[in-house]
Amino acid sequence: MSIPHLKVSGLKASVDGNPILKGVDLEVKGGEVHAIMGPNGAGKSTLALTLAGHPGYQVEGGSVLLDGKELLAVDADERAKAGLFLAFQYPQEVQGVTVANFLRTALTELRGREVPVREFMAKLHEKMDLLQMDHSFASRYLNAGFSGGEKKRNEMLQMAVLEPRMAILDETDSGLDIDAVRIVADSVNRLKGPGMGVIVITHYSRILRYLEPDVVHVMFDGRIVRSGGKELAEELEAQGYNWLRRELGYEEVAEEPAAEGAARDGR
Amino acid sequence: MAVRPSLAERTIGELDAEALRAWSAARGEPEWLTDLRLAAWNAFVELPVPNRQMEDWNRLNLQSLPLAEFPAHSPGRADSPEELPEEARRALATGPEASALVQVNGTAAFRRLGPEAEKAGVVFCDLARAAREEGEVVRRALTSVVPKEADKFSALSAALWSDGFYLRVPRGAALTVPLATLRVRTGDGATSISRTLVLLEEGAECALVETQTGEGGRPGLDANVVEIRLGPGARLRYVGLQNWDEEMWSFCHRRAFLGPASHLTWVFGEFGGRVARSSFVSDHAGDGSGSESLTVFFSSGRQHHDIFQTMYHTARRTEANMDVRGALSGQGRCVFRGDIDIERGAKGTSSFETAHALVLEKGARADAIPSLYIDENDVRASHSATTGQIDPEQLFYLMTRGLSQRVARRLIVRGFFEPILDQVPLASVRAEFERLIDRKLA
Numbered sequence: 001m002s003i004p005h006l007k008v009s010g011l012k013a014s015v016d017g018n019p020i021l022k023g024v025d026l027e028v029k030g031g032e033v034h035a036i037m038g039p040n041g042a043g044k045s046t047l048a049l050t051l052a053g054h055p056g057y058q059v060e061g062g063s064v065l066l067d068g069k070e071l072l073a074v075d076a077d078e079r080a081k082a083g084l085f086l087a088f089q090y091p092q093e094v095q096g097v098t099v100a101n102f103l104r105t106a107l108t109e110l111r112g113r114e115v116p117v118r119e120f121m122a123k124l125h126e127k128m129d130l131l132q133m134d135h136s137f138a139s140r141y142l143n144a145g146f147s148g149g150e151k152k153r154n155e156m157l158q159m160a161v162l163e164p165r166m167a168i169l170d171e172t173d174s175g176l177d178i179d180a181v182r183i184v185a186d187s188v189n190r191l192k193g194p195g196m197g198v199i200v201i202t203h204y205s206r207i208l209r210y211l212e213p214d215v216v217h218v219m220f221d222g223r224i225v226r227s228g229g230k231e232l233a234e235e236l237e238a239q240g241y242n243w244l245r246r247e248l249g250y251e252e253v254a255e256e257p258a259a260e261g262a263a264r265d266g267r
Numbered sequence: 268m269a270v271r272p273s274l275a276e277r278t279i280g281e282l283d284a285e286a287l288r289a290w291s292a293a294r295g296e297p298e299w300l301t302d303l304r305l306a307a308w309n310a311f312v313e314l315p316v317p318n319r320q321m322e323d324w325n326r327l328n329l330q331s332l333p334l335a336e337f338p339a340h341s342p343g344r345a346d347s348p349e350e351l352p353e354e355a356r357r358a359l360a361t362g363p364e365a366s367a368l369v370q371v372n373g374t375a376a377f378r379r380l381g382p383e384a385e386k387a388g389v390v391f392c393d394l395a396r397a398a399r400e401e402g403e404v405v406r407r408a409l410t411s412v413v414p415k416e417a418d419k420f421s422a423l424s425a426a427l428w429s430d431g432f433y434l435r436v437p438r439g440a441a442l443t444v445p446l447a448t449l450r451v452r453t454g455d456g457a458t459s460i461s462r463t464l465v466l467l468e469e470g471a472e473c474a475l476v477e478t479q480t481g482e483g484g485r486p487g488l489d490a491n492v493v494e495i496r497l498g499p500g501a502r503l504r505y506v507g508l509q510n511w512d513e514e515m516w517s518f519c520h521r522r523a524f525l526g527p528a529s530h531l532t533w534v535f536g537e538f539g540g541r542v543a544r545s546s547f548v549s550d551h552a553g554d555g556s557g558s559e560s561l562t563v564f565f566s567s568g569r570q571h572h573d574i575f576q577t578m579y580h581t582a583r584r585t586e587a588n589m590d591v592r593g594a595l596s597g598q599g600r601c602v603f604r605g606d607i608d609i610e611r612g613a614k615g616t617s618s619f620e621t622a623h624a625l626v627l628e629k630g631a632r633a634d635a636i637p638s639l640y641i642d643e644n645d646v647r648a649s650h651s652a653t654t655g656q657i658d659p660e661q662l663f664y665l666m667t668r669g670l671s672q673r674v675a676r677r678l679i680v681r682g683f684f685e686p687i688l689d690q691v692p693l694a695s696v697r698a699e700f701e702r703l704i705d706r707k708l709a
Contacts, residue, residue: 092660097681105674109668109671
């Protein structure tokens with residue numbers, strides 16, 4: 001199978017008429033882990049949701065090609081079928097639908113054919129073992145009453161079972177929860193490989209201590225303004241975003257340090 | 268040879284007391300029954316068609332109901348399940364050991380009595396036969412739970428039921444195999460007027476599943492009354508699965524009299540009908556009696572469901588729980604009314620109701636009208652009702668996993684019904700409810 005390839009060019013999007021993404025360029029290939037960082041309001045979550053096809057975000061221009069297929073022309077389910085996956089920052093609860101039933105339905109839809117129960121359960125248990133999850137998890141209702149950590153684990157399980165070609169992890173706020181950070185980072189480390197590209201979107205740099213990114217991008221005011229190696233994340237952690245604001249000619253603001261998550265480690 | 272008088276030749280509007288008397292006599296009915304029919308007919312003639320000025324009926328518009336034009340009786344026949352429409356056969360798919368009574372249109376078709384029921388001395392036959400064979404028991408019970416003048420349609424049922432259903436489970440008999448009744452409306456049948464009488468003697472236990480299905484083709488009328496009497500310590504699981512065609516005007520009134528320490532589980536599936544009024548009353552008359560009710564509805568197209576449930580408490584230490592869940596699509600409409608009525612002296616009563624409706628499309632509408640009437644201090648009672656829609660964020664979440672909008676909606680709706688389906692005591696009934704929900708979503 002070919003190496004996955006995502007190419008985002010000049011992506012512009014707005015919410016209720018307010019432009020949020022002002023021309024995002026990004027290229028990610030299978031086997032790579034990219035981190036997108038940026039201060040609050042930079043448009044990070046908007047980028048994740050726009051890529052996944054949220055109907056509340058209006059695309060104003062640009063293109064998103066996954067393996068040469070234009071995703072902007074199709075709905076969220078078709079994007080998933082093309083191989084895109086979004087791990088949500090705040091996953092929805094669905095009462096009355098078990099994790100197993102949901103994932104089997106999803107896999108059936110992705111493959112376009114019924115997945116036999118035995119085959120499915122074998123796969124589900126294999127992935128649960130890989131992620132060190134208790135099998136009883138499968139019979140719980142989807143995210144209903146789950147703790148923050150359990151929700152993250154469930155997102156990672158879905159990623160493991162559905163085997164996307166390109167996974168976006170929206171971890172914008174998860175610097176606040178050390179368990180969630182570790183779950184996501186551990187899972188990505190176990191699941192990554194040449195068949196999947198990973199984009200981790202985060203405000204805080206801490207997750208990047210558990211997860212070695214190949215490329216770090218800094219997003220600011222709806223654009224990616226810097227790209228570099230992991231030393232870029234270290235710089236942001238040490239200095240915050242104000243040096244960037246100065247360089248880019250924006251007004252400095254009271255700092256929300258990129259390292260804030262780390263500062264809260266001692267809670 | 269004299270031609271046996273038939274009601275099928277007349278419409279309800281053309282019928283009179285003389286014709287009814289002749290018909291009853293020709294059927295060889297006991298005199299008390301003929302008199303009961305005539306008294307009920309008088310009540311029917313005198314009672315108004317329920318209208319919006321009547322508090323219990325004020326959400327139902329019956330102005331276009333052509334009541335007088337329906338035939339007073341629709342003949343029909345079938346000698347075995349193979350002769351029934353496919354949809355109806357499902358209700359009898361419980362195997363040959365199960366007991367079943369079948370009516371086609373308004374006419375008794377065939378009967379099966381399973382070995383367990385036969386051995387236990389259960390009487391399970393059409394009501395007309397029971398009126399001949401154990402007339403005294405039937406005479407005392409018939410219309411003792413739902414009075415013939417309760418409303419116009421109950422009066423019509425008391426006057427014009429032709430064959431009906433009768434179940435008597437003798438003292439101490441505990442059945443494990445459910446009993447089934449089935450009413451089928453075929454394409455050429457218009458009227459299905461019926462009546463069910465259920466008597467569980469002291470300590471008796473059983474499950475009864477009553478199903479209605481229809482093929483449609485022209486407007487139909489269903490007037491039905493179910494009367495249940497539970498003796499001390501008796502336990503009944505009653506299922507009413509209403510799956511009429513969408514041209515049926517259905518009026519069903521059920522009431523149960525609960526003796527001391529008896530227990531009743533009601534399970535209702537309201538899926539069919541054009542206009543379907545379904546009311547039931549649990550009359551907790553015996554100390555320590557209890558009931559629970561599970562109601563599942565799905566109103567689609569232009570259907571109008573009017574569900575009216577009452578928990579009536581007069582004795583001490585009685586318990587009731589009402590749980591309603593329904594979905595609405597198209598221009599479907601459902602009015603759900605749940606009354607908890609606790610009389611003075613009903614000390615130690617616990618009575619609760621919850622209702623949840625999921626509105627799937629803009630044109631559909633659900634109204635929940637819970638009421639508490641409490642005339643006693645030493646009670647626990649509460650009600651809650653919610654009406655919601657599918658959360659678009661939930662839909663998006665599922666779609667990002669590859670589910671099409673249609674499949675995602677189906678999953679959410681199934682999940683919505685799951686907590687109530689999970690409590691349905693019979694697996695076959697649960698499976699049928701799931702099938703009918705899925706069909707509505709297709």
